[in-house]
Amino acid sequence: MADKPNKADLNIPDLEQPTHSPRSIAMGAAFLMAMSAVGPGFLTQTATFTGQLGADFGFAILLCIIFDIIVQMNVWRVIVVSGKKAQGLANDIVPGLGYLLSFLVAIGGLFFNIGNIGGAGLGLNVLFGISPQNGALIAGILAILIFVVKNALTVMDRTVQILAVIVLGILIYVLFIMKIPYGTAIQHTFVPSKVDFYSIVTIVGGTVGGYISFSGGHRILEGGLIGEKNIKYANEGALTGIGIASLVRILLFLACLAVVTTGVKLAASNPAATVFKTAAGSFGYKFFGILLFAAAISSVIGCAFTSVSFLDYAVNKGSSYERIHQAMIVGFIVVSTIIFYFIGSPAQVLVFVGAANGFILPISLAILLIASHHKKIVGDYHHPNWLFYSGWLVVLFMAFASIKTVIGLF
Numbered sequence: 001m002a003d004k005p006n007k008a009d010l011n012i013p014d015l016e017q018p019t020h021s022p023r024s025i026a027m028g029a030a031f032l033m034a035m036s037a038v039g040p041g042f043l044t045q046t047a048t049f050t051g052q053l054g055a056d057f058g059f060a061i062l063l064c065i066i067f068d069i070i071v072q073m074n075v076w077r078v079i080v081v082s083g084k085k086a087q088g089l090a091n092d093i094v095p096g097l098g099y100l101l102s103f104l105v106a107i108g109g110l111f112f113n114i115g116n117i118g119g120a121g122l123g124l125n126v127l128f129g130i131s132p133q134n135g136a137l138i139a140g141i142l143a144i145l146i147f148v149v150k151n152a153l154t155v156m157d158r159t160v161q162i163l164a165v166i167v168l169g170i171l172i173y174v175l176f177i178m179k180i181p182y183g184t185a186i187q188h189t190f191v192p193s194k195v196d197f198y199s200i201v202t203i204v205g206g207t208v209g210g211y212i213s214f215s216g217g218h219r220i221l222e223g224g225l226i227g228e229k230n231i232k233y234a235n236e237g238a239l240t241g242i243g244i245a246s247l248v249r250i251l252l253f254l255a256c257l258a259v260v261t262t263g264v265k266l267a268a269s270n271p272a273a274t275v276f277k278t279a280a281g282s283f284g285y286k287f288f289g290i291l292l293f294a295a296a297i298s299s300v301i302g303c304a305f306t307s308v309s310f311l312d313y314a315v316n317k318g319s320s321y322e323r324i325h326q327a328m329i330v331g332f333i334v335v336s337t338i339i340f341y342f343i344g345s346p347a348q349v350l351v352f353v354g355a356a357n358g359f360i361l362p363i364s365l366a367i368l369l370i371a372s373h374h375k376k377i378v379g380d381y382h383h384p385n386w387l388f389y390s391g392w393l394v395v396l397f398m399a400f401a402s403i404k405t406v407i408g409l410f
Contacts, residue, residue, distance in 0.1 A: 020154070022230060025223030026237035028157030033072070033216030033237075034244035035160045036302025037207045038167060038295050040119025041112060045206050046249060047271035049199040050256035055181070057257075058189030060199045061249055064207055067394050068242045071208045071365055072216065074383075074391045076234040078372045079217035081381045083226040086214050086364065087310050089371040101367065102310040104360050108210040109307030113336040114343075116299040121340070123293025126273070127286060133341050139293070140337035143300045147329050153222060156301055163298040164244060170291045171251040178258040178279050185257055197401045201359075204398065207245055209361040215306040216241050222309075228381050255279065304332045362399040365391060 020028075049057045075086075082089060086105075091098035121136030130138075149155050206212075216237055225233055252272075259278045260266070266274040276288035308328045369391045372383035 020223065022225055022233045023236070025220055025225055026233040027240060028153075028161075029216040029219035029223065030237040030241035031157065031160045031164055031244065032219045032302050032305070033212065033241035034248075035164050035167075035295070035298035036212050036215040036306065037245045037299075038164075038248050039112070039116045039299025039303075040122070040292060040296050041115055041206050042249070042299075043119075043252065043272040043292065043295060044270075045203055046252045047256050047266055047275055049196070049203070050253055051260055051266040051271055053194065053196055053199060054260055055184045055188035055257060056192040056194045056196070057199060057253060058185050059192035059195065060203055061246075061253055062189050063200055064203050064249070065242070065246045067204050067398075068208050068246065069239070070387065070390045070394050071213060071361070072238040072242055073235065074365065074372065074387050075213055075368050076217045076220065076238040077231055077383065077387070078368045078378065079214070079221055080225055080230050080234040081228050081379075082371065082377050083221070084377070085218055085221060085309060086368065089377060090367045092377050093367060093370055093374065097367065101364060104363070105211050105214070105310045106307050108360060109303050109310075110332070110336060112210065113300060113303040113307070113332070114340045116296050116303055117333075117336050118340045119296035120293050120300060122270075123289045123291075123296055126289030126292065136337055136340050139297060139300065140333055143297060143304065143333050144330050146301060147304070147326055147333075152326065153219075156305065160298050160301060163294040166294045167248060167291060167298075168244075168251070170287050170294075171248065171255065174255050174276060174279050174284065174287065175251060175258075178255060180254050180258045181261050182254075184261070185254060198405045201398065201401045201405050203249075205359070205361060207249070209359075210364075211303060211306040211310070213361065213364055214309070215302045218306055218309040300333065300336075304329045304336075308332050359402045362395045362402065365398075366395050369395070 046057075049060065053060070078089070079086065084092070087098035087102045089098070090101045117136045117140055118132065120139030121132040121134070124130055124135030124138060125132045128135075146152065146155055146159055217234075220230075220234060220237060256266070256272075256275050259275045262278075264274065264278050266272075272292070273285065273288050276284040276291070278284075280287065308325065311328060312325055369388060371377045372388060
């Protein structure tokens, strides 16, 4: 059993006991992780690659789900047992490595959040006709309000859960009114005629790469679940989050495939919008606006929370933690909103940033795997061999696929 961590070293609030039930905290972390992934980039990537690869994209989704399980089970378990955030684990392994990891994750998170804010603005544009820039300002203000209210973490959890229900409800409705080629989708998912490494790197990076890898793990730590006794909640949370994100991906893929198989070409500027407009006309387009806004706001919340959790080295104890941490999150959202307002973020950038996060994944996962066998970090805890070795297979595959993708691009 690992020694009880010193809270002054953890960058978490000084709480003797979790403020809510362990399962409630784990479920809040699960939804945060899932909906951090399900943002505008998620929608754009899924539609883009379905348009390019057709049913063969199902194979990439299958690999992504398998990788999700391996990555998140490793990350959540090691973070909970050690009682330390990822950057702290990295610094324990190699002094200074945590600062490099923080830089990579925070920069990737910032670019992703620009796209998230922009996506929320586009959602409001579709719904009410206001400019995407002004919509982004409104979305930024709404996100900030969630973090400045009393019991912000609880409000964050509840907001993300409500948004998840909205996203799933819209997708189920759209599938209900469309003719889905289930047979073709299943066949090519398991026996693809083409394997595209760029699509695999991109969607894995967009689902468990960069900051998304640690959103659930850092949230469960903030909730006070620390030590080997809480592993069962880490397992439940990780698998629930993966299940939600995977279900949304599959539903969206099927909707996109139903449109693509009719011969419709998805617009490069907004491929996901084409799907909903084709399926249900102007009414479907409005539904897409709601979906885009809900997905974007939930990702803004998760991205801001997790990215800042990598930057609070100087805020590690005392009553000032919550106030300073809150101010950093607000600042992160403000910067993202300002950058989008003056520069913007096209759909292609969201796809590219997903691929960039895929490059970060082998580094961050390797750090967690090394930490899982480091007695100074996890004590007498025994990490499951199947997770450890499958984790290294994911590291090697993602490193290979990332390199192959870079060679292919240049």
